[in-house]
Every structure is written in C-alpha cells, then in structure tokens.
Amino acid sequence: MQSTQLNTQACEACHVEAPQATEQQKNQWLSELSGWQIQTEQGVEQLYKTYQFKNFVHALEFTNKIGELAESEAHHPKIVTQWGEVTLAWWTHKIKGLHKNDFICAAKSDQV
C-alpha cells in the first residue's frame, strides 16, 4: 500500500454512512503520524496527542490555529488547553469512530 501524504489531503465531507477506517488503514495511517495514539473513550475510538508549550499564551495561540484548521476542514477536534499543554482528540462524531479525515487532520495539526 503506497504511503499517502496525509498532510497534503483535504477532509472529505463526511456522512453517516461513511466507512470507519479498517484496522489495516488505522495501522498504516498511524505509522505515518508521530506522537499520536488511538484511545477509546465511551466506546468511541479517538486519535490523541499532547503538545507541550512554555506557557499559557503559547498554548492558546496553538489552540486558535487548530481552531482555524478545524473551520477550514469543517472537521473539529476536542481541544483541552492548559498552561503549557494542549491535548487534541480527533474523531468523527457522525460515525462515532475514526475516519480518514481524522488522520488527515492529525497530520495537519502537526504542521500548525
């Protein structure tokens, strides 16, 4: 399977019948990301990563840039912003699980 450049792709409009990522796809796409992990919260798989910053202002600046990314992709993460730390969680609400969009947005988050 050729490696897709996740960070060069745009999210596709997601619909309720969209397929969840398969185990093979999840492993492939996860291997193209760095520092991300899949966790299950209330039965829903999510892509998690925590970023460290030197203070709250930097954490907030990053948070706002992620907000712009989310709006541009019409795909939104859970963002937990603290002093010196931001945790992102990406999943697709409509399908209650992981879709390729989530991996694309995770890759793009690393470029913010």
Ligand SMILES: C[C@H](O)[C@H](O)[C@H]1CNC2=NC(N)=NC(=O)C2=N1
């Ligand atoms: C209408 C709007 O585009 C949809 O509700 C979008 C908004 N952002 C979204 N973000 C995420 N993570 N999952 C969704 O299913 C989703 N749906």
